[in-house]
Amino acid sequence: MPDAAKTRHVGRSLLRREDRRLLLGQGQYVADLVLPRMLHAAFVRSPIAHARIRAIDISRAAAAPGVALVLTGAELARLLPTIPDHQVVLPSKWRTTVRHHILNPQQALLAADKVRHVGEAFVVVVAETRYAAEDAAALVEAEFDPLPAVVDPEQGMRPDAAIVHEQFGTNLIAELSVAKGDVEEALVSAPHRLKRRFHHHRYAALPMECRGVVSAYDARSQSLTVWSATQVVHWVRREVAATLAMPEARVRCVALDVGGGFGVKGHVYPEDLLIPFLACKLSHPIKWIEDRHEHLMCSCHSRDQIHDAEIGFDNEGRILAYRDRFLVDCGAFNPIGSGVVYNTIAHLIGPYRIDNFAAEAKVVSTNKVANAPYRGAGRPEAALVTERMMDLVAGHLGLEPAEVRRRNMIRPHEMPYKLGILYRDGEPIVYDGGDYPAALEQALAAVGGLAAFRERQRQAREEGRHLGIGIGCYTEGTGVGPFEGATVRIEPSGKIVLASGACPQGQGMETIFAQVVADAWSVDPDDVVISLADTAAIPMGFGTIASRSTVTLSAAIHHASERLREKTFAIAANLLECGAGDLELRDGMVGVKGVPDMAVPLGKVAQAARPGWDHSRPPGIDAGLEETYYWEPPTVTWSYAVHVAIVDVDIRTGGLKIERYAVAHDCGVVVNPMLVEGQIIGGTVQGIGGGLFERFAYDSDGQLLTGSLMDYMVPTASDVPDIALAHQHSPSPLNPLGVKGLGEGGAIAPPVAIANAVADALAPFKAEFNVTPVLPEQIVAAVKQATGRTS
Amino acid sequence: MAEPIAIRLTVNGKPYEGRCEPRKLLSDFLREDLGLTGTHVGCEHGICGACTIHFNGEAARSCIMLAVQADGAELTTIEGLANNGEFHPLQQAFHENHGLQCGFCTPGMLMVALDFLRLNPKPTEQEIREALSAVLCRCTGYRDIVRSVAAAAQKMRSSGSR
Numbered sequence: 001m002p003d004a005a006k007t008r009h010v011g012r013s014l015l016r017r018e019d020r021r022l023l024l025g026q027g028q029y030v031a032d033l034v035l036p037r038m039l040h041a042a043f044v045r046s047p048i049a050h051a052r053i054r055a056i057d058i059s060r061a062a063a064a065p066g067v068a069l070v071l072t073g074a075e076l077a078r079l080l081p082t083i084p085d086h087q088v089v090l091p092s093k094w095r096t097t098v099r100h101h102i103l104n105p106q107q108a109l110l111a112a113d114k115v116r117h118v119g120e121a122f123v124v125v126v127a128e129t130r131y132a133a134e135d136a137a138a139l140v141e142a143e144f145d146p147l148p149a150v151v152d153p154e155q156g157m158r159p160d161a162a163i164v165h166e167q168f169g170t171n172l173i174a175e176l177s178v179a180k181g182d183v184e185e186a187l188v189s190a191p192h193r194l195k196r197r198f199h200h201h202r203y204a205a206l207p208m209e210c211r212g213v214v215s216a217y218d219a220r221s222q223s224l225t226v227w228s229a230t231q232v233v234h235w236v237r238r239e240v241a242a243t244l245a246m247p248e249a250r251v252r253c254v255a256l257d258v259g260g261g262f263g264v265k266g267h268v269y270p271e272d273l274l275i276p277f278l279a280c281k282l283s284h285p286i287k288w289i290e291d292r293h294e295h296l297m298c299s300c301h302s303r304d305q306i307h308d309a310e311i312g313f314d315n316e317g318r319i320l321a322y323r324d325r326f327l328v329d330c331g332a333f334n335p336i337g338s339g340v341v342y343n344t345i346a347h348l349i350g351p352y353r354i355d356n357f358a359a360e361a362k363v364v365s366t367n368k369v370a371n372a373p374y375r376g377a378g379r380p381e382a383a384l385v386t387e388r389m390m391d392l393v394a395g396h397l398g399l400e401p402a403e404v405r406r407r408n409m410i411r412p413h414e415m416p417y418k419l420g421i422l423y424r425d426g427e428p429i430v431y432d433g434g435d436y437p438a439a440l441e442q443a444l445a446a447v448g449g450l451a452a453f454r455e456r457q458r459q460a461r462e463e464g465r466h467l468g469i470g471i472g473c474y475t476e477g478t479g480v481g482p483f484e485g486a487t488v489r490i491e492p493s494g495k496i497v498l499a500s501g502a503c504p505q506g507q508g509m510e511t512i513f514a515q516v517v518a519d520a521w522s523v524d525p526d527d528v529v530i531s532l533a534d535t536a537a538i539p540m541g542f543g544t545i546a547s548r549s550t551v552t553l554s555a556a557i558h559h560a561s562e563r564l565r566e567k568t569f570a571i572a573a574n575l576l577e578c579g580a581g582d583l584e585l586r587d588g589m590v591g592v593k594g595v596p597d598m599a600v601p602l603g604k605v606a607q608a609a610r611p612g613w614d615h616s617r618p619p620g621i622d623a624g625l626e627e628t629y630y631w632e633p634p635t636v637t638w639s640y641a642v643h644v645a646i647v648d649v650d651i652r653t654g655g656l657k658i659e660r661y662a663v664a665h666d667c668g669v670v671v672n673p674m675l676v677e678g679q680i681i682g683g684t685v686q687g688i689g690g691g692l693f694e695r696f697a698y699d700s701d702g703q704l705l706t707g708s709l710m711d712y713m714v715p716t717a718s719d720v721p722d723i724a725l726a727h728q729h730s731p732s733p734l735n736p737l738g739v740k741g742l743g744e745g746g747a748i749a750p751p752v753a754i755a756n757a758v759a760d761a762l763a764p765f766k767a768e769f770n771v772t773p774v775l776p777e778q779i780v781a782a783v784k785q786a787t788g789r790t791s
Numbered sequence: 792m793a794e795p796i797a798i799r800l801t802v803n804g805k806p807y808e809g810r811c812e813p814r815k816l817l818s819d820f821l822r823e824d825l826g827l828t829g830t831h832v833g834c835e836h837g838i839c840g841a842c843t844i845h846f847n848g849e850a851a852r853s854c855i856m857l858a859v860q861a862d863g864a865e866l867t868t869i870e871g872l873a874n875n876g877e878f879h880p881l882q883q884a885f886h887e888n889h890g891l892q893c894g895f896c897t898p899g900m901l902m903v904a905l906d907f908l909r910l911n912p913k914p915t916e917q918e919i920r921e922a923l924s925a926v927l928c929r930c931t932g933y934r935d936i937v938r939s940v941a942a943a944a945q946k947m948r949s950s951g952s953r
């Protein structure tokens with residue numbers, strides 16, 4: 001841990017340096033990029049969910065005004081054969097320990113033989129303007145032989161089901177299982193058992209900026225630049241280079257200002273590879289900007305899991321056994337493999353002491369948009385099951401839901417706590433610190449206290465009003481590896497330059513990493529120059545997914561700076577004619593401890609370090625003041641939170657109002673409190689949207705029914721409640737700053753907190769809410785069923 | 792393709808002349824023909840509000856208007872808010888209150904908020920929330936945007952700015 005005197009900037013709510021350009025309209029998003037001779041791409045996308053492509057006639061499209069190229073999937077497959085996939089490889093420790101079977105249906109850049117979901121592209125058109133490209137796309141004529149659509153994962157596993165990927169002969173594309181203790185025996189011997197089915201519905205990240213790619217080939221240097229609205233520039237570069245058989249050194253990928261990501265921009269999409277291919281083929285810069293309709297029917301969706309869970313417990317509500325078998329409706333492709341599904345498994349136990357546990361997951365292909373990580377990435381589904389179960393156990397025994405949680409929560413003195421299963425990095429899960437029961441009490445206090453609420457609830461019921469309280473707890477592995485890198489360089493100007501492969505999408509990284517660097521070097525944050533999301537700035541990078549960048553990059557900055565400090569001190573000692581051990585960093589200088597007048601500015605040390613005739617380096621010290629460090633985290637840090645919602649339900653209309661909402665959370669050491677609050681509240685509101693109204697709906701033919709923002713409901717300013725925040729501070733021992741990740745957390749608990757609150761409000765009707773989102777019709781139906789009314 | 796039509800309009804106090812197809816969206820005309828890319832396009836069907844500008848002094852969604860409808864009009868876009876690089880009080884309030892994260896909805900949010908504050912200089916929080924529901928933000932959860940607008944209202948009242 002850095003001492004207090006050095007942490008002058010970490011911990012402070014510095015205003016963001018990103019704001020100025022964004023507030024003046026001077027931000028640059030990929031759609032804003034204009035290049036000379038640029039052409040525009042538009043796609044022809046499948047109108048049906050599952051069909052063989054019988055014939056495509058592009059002749060009218062190709063002859064349309066301004067058209068440069070019309071390319072079908074079949075022709076593309078001839079020009080650009082598919083290469084083996086470049087998914088993130090799972091660590092060998094995980095592969096050899098976790099029982100798994102994973103088939104990987106690779107998505108063609110354009111569908112060639114058959115289409116597998118409404119919206120899958122099968123022709124691309126390139127023209128002088130986007131208008132001309134869309135006009136021509138409308139002239140493409142295609143004939144299909146429709147196949148039965150697989151829209152329900154359970155039906156998709158029946159022997160007579162249509163097969164989405166024939167080469168596998170099954171729609172069951174992955175199976176995973178994890179266990180500890182003896183769950184069967186513990187279930188059999190448990191005094192009480194409850195079994196329920198849960199469904200966490202399909203919804204999505206929906207950043208306000210859709211995706212987009214611009215690419216340009218430079219013949220002189222034989223190099224390609226790709227500007228993509230992505231969270232993973234190095235991954236895009238790696239796949240572009242592999243697909244086009246180019247050296248990585250000749251491919252540069254840059255993410256400009258990115259208008260939100262939340263996971264949906266966290267992997268490589270076909271367009272990231274196809275647009276660069278077209279730029280090479282046509283020798284013109286090519287631009288493709290996804291429109292909102294395309295985004296809703298092509299960019300990855302998330303969640304969509306059906307769980308059959310069983311829990312065994314004693315008379316005091318102590319959980320003795322927990323078994324969960326679940327299905328993931330994966331859609332037509334599975335770009336992140338086991339990522340989401342294993343996340344669900346690893347987060348089912350949550351903050352509780354449960355000795356006997358087993359989870360079995362099946363991943364099923366269907367004719368829908370691919371399912372991939374979105375803020376929470378498998379954890380909201382786990383929280384829905386576990387936290388609903390806690391309330392059901394409480395209801396069964398006539399206990400307070402909070403009390404059942406208290407009795408099962410891991411206590412602070414048990415930390416660090418070995419959970420007994422592996423994380424997806426292959427390491428045993430060890431909760432690295434925190435006070436879960438205290439977070440529960442904090443969150444309850446923040447909504448006015450449980451006892452006071454129960455009294456209000458009682459009074460309200462007498463008046464015919466239905467108030468309910470719902471709790472949602474979770475633990476969250478954050479800052480996952482394999483690595484992130486930092487290059488730290490001191491310029492002769494005195495500026496300190498940081499470069500990294502982390503890719504911001506609104507988190508304020510230019511600000512927070514300036515704070516971290518400023519503290520590491522005892523300089524003003526304004527003297528830190530930040531270069532992110534550009535493969536030209538650092539050779540290797542991982543990117544910003546999985547609540548990882550503050551954790552991984554701050555540690556990389558720390559270690560790169562430690563090494564660079566040694567060299568800086570060696571050269572400064574030469575300049576100041578003293579021993580390196582007598583030196584310290586202070587206010588942009590290297591100075592002799594206890595001698596205020598003896599100091600040399602960092603810029604002077606950088607000048608002295610330059611290669612050439614007049615350098616001032618001591619013997620044995622090589623030129624330059626730059627260090628790159630790739631930090632490989634030992635394993636994840638564990639953030640946690642408790643959400644509490646109080647709802648007021650109108651049982652006649654099914655309408656509900658969130659009367660109060662509180663979050664008590666821990667993300668270790670906080671770099672910028674203002675930005676942390678912004679992340680938590682933003683995430684929580686996405687979770688509330690998912691809990692109440694956001695959802696993708698398909699009909700029985702696999703037609704998307706929610707293809708516009710008139711059908712897919714996003715929360716507005718007038719829909720969301722005040723959210724009270726309470727903070728816990730348990731620094732992680734796993735990284736130098738003691739930080740834990742927090743980008744995703746807010747979105748994990750709201751759906752289950754709301755479901756629990758509504759179930760609590762309707763406890764007199766013995767209604768259960770085990771399916772999200774909690775819709776008015778569900779509430780009305782539950783009340784009708786309980787009261788026997790048929791009106 | 793129909794013949795291009797000539798249009799004249801004033802944007803951020805500056806006169807422009809342009810020619811475009813009658814079907815061209817105003818948002819595309821601003822971004823492509825005038826290079827004013829501060830106006831963002833988030834849905835192209837009039838829901839998200841990112842493309843909001845001021846059209847003859849009133850907030851309007853530029854993605855569901857045609858450029859030819861702006862012939863003779865006076866427009867203000869996000870680029871017209873600051874004065875010689877100095878933030879408008881509303882921009883300053885968004886900066887100080889963390890009223891933006893990714894910045895994509897921000898131009899629309901600012902243009903809607905400014906129109907609203909001119910009509911209602913002393914709003915309640917609920918009135919601010921209802922007005923801002925014209926623009927979708929996916930990052931902030933709105934709390935800090937609402938605070939920004941409330942802070943701006945106070946500052947604009949005391950300084951008499953519009």
